[in-house]
Amino acid sequence: MSFDVLLRYLPSLLSGFGVTVLCWSVGGALGMAVGFAVALLVRLPVPPLRWLLRAFVEIIRGTPFLLQLFLLYAGGPYLGLRLSATVAGVLGLALYSSAYFAEIFRGGFASVPRGQIEAATSVGMSPFDTLVRVSMPAALIAAVPPIVNLLIILSKETVVLSIITVPELMYQVQTMAAETFTAFDAIFAMAIFYWLLVEVVSRLGRRAEDRVTAYLAPEGARA
């Protein structure tokens, strides 16, 4: 692949990267919000609601992301949703990740030691205050490592969006490859790019994790 080919396609590649980052961030943020809401709502003592939410999570976690995308993009119009590829892509990422985020937050809440909740109960704290002041902070801190992990996984899932023609990086690379007959080189470059990206983000993520969980040493630590 010659350098001026790359230069010619640089704008479209950069735009593709921008779309990737946009889809990943918006999809991830939406997914996190929805997932958190689901994790909170499933604690309510309303059996039909809990059943519905659990079914939602199981269905999304039990089917491939690509299938869900096709359902949204191709099947959407039959439900009255005429979605553009990018919107379908972002919604797909949000929906898909929300189920995994919900599980992460659920695990976070479950990991709060019962003793801390009993301490709040014994002092007369209301259930709301116990949730907001005791459970949530602990749950959120516990959730940071799996959240970082999921966000990294999500960044890799964005390439699947190219299949429904979302103009993200992979799509632009494949367009360039087709137009310039440089399929192998292009894909190879793409692979290297993603490998490095994921490696760097993983390391940064791990450092952020350590910083956040540092002061949460095991309870009863002897100084």
Added chain:
Amino acid sequence: MIAVRGVRKRFGEHEVLRGVDLSVARSEVVCLIGPSGSGKSTLLRCVNFLEAYDSGEIRIDGYLIGYEDTGGKRRSMSGRKLRDMRREIGMVFQHFNLWPHMTALRNVAEPLLRVRGLPTAEATERARAMLARVGLADRAEAFPSHLSGGQQQRVAIARALAMQPRLMLFDEPTSALDPELVGEVLEVMRSLAAEGMTMLIVTHEMGFAAHVADRIAFIDQGRILDDGPPREVFHESREPRVREFLQTYHDRNSF
């Protein structure tokens, strides 16, 4: 102040409390001793209704806790009333149960802010005073993970004390501590007793019990077998089970 009458509780098939009678008067210090599995922690946790007892009555200053005082069919007490009652009861746990994401000061102030509804300035001031009371004024800004076990437990005591409860429950407060840290916690408890706090303590610290308690209650297999002043229970008990249990302590320590 605490009146326990005929309390029974079962966990599934296993009956843990089989008709317990116990009373603790104002400013009295009562130590609950017995083998593990005897039900002593369960009994303590029934007093502030962390565990629900199945039958019998537990009254705090005359008020029934956990159930509506209707005399007829048993009805659960409303959440709000239960919380109101719990405000007046302080509890200290074996594993401290401090909130790890809050500093020592915040741990003590939080109930004052959320439950008593005090303004921030007043809550902070009272919290600081309590921490000073347990000898940890200089560690107010430390997180629990940076404190030793003994320090954490003292913060836990300060947290319970700050609420100005009418009585305090202690669930094996020193069992999770390294031996050399036990003393500092017992010292705080001793001073509390001297000030006239009503205390019900589940403990293995026989020396402490002998010197600080007004009464010792021995519980085994869900029943109180002996109940009296330390001298009586430790040295003159008529119950063979009690003598058997205390024999090992007599052999190892003389008090």
Added chain:
Amino acid sequence: MRPQVILHSLGYLTQAAGVTIAVSFAGILLGFALGASVCAARVSRSPWAQRLGGVYVSIFRGVPLLVLLLFIYYFLARVGLDVPALVAAVGGLALASGAYQAEILRGALNAVPRGQTEAAVALGFTSPEIWRRVLMPQMLRISVPPLINEFILLIKASSLVSVVGIAELTRVSMNIASMTYRPLEAYIGGGLFYLAINLVLAGFGALAERRLAAGSAR
């Protein structure tokens, strides 16, 4: 919504489900062979083997599966090897899964309480004996639940091989959608089959976890 669409295509979907399961199964078996080798490299004493193993894991966990599959496809074309798409697909799945399985196995190895090895050494066992009698059985036991989970992940990941034309569940759902102009029913049908497969696998996972944990009651 016309559920008859799903009923009419039951034959196609069932066949496609078979392809999905076969492809994923082949992927996980090959992946196990790869993963076990890489794991061995990573825990070996040779720093070269360790580094190579580490790079393998880093590459095949970092590169998205779709990119990997297309890369293999174009690579084989570039090099002139006429390999059927199926082999390329399974190869891609195996390479990716191998990286994750290597980590699962390594985690399982670390999860075996160190005291057991120490006890064996103190009793005079030789290294190969320790490996065969103490470490490996426990390591395998611990890794069964996460490996079953990996199988479930592979079933879902196999949907990507639809892009190289393999007639698995996702591709067949696409075909049904374009033949009947009813994408909703087509993809819901495919989804139901995926769910069924994964629910069965999850059931096995739960069973395995219970059976295997029983023997290790503390």
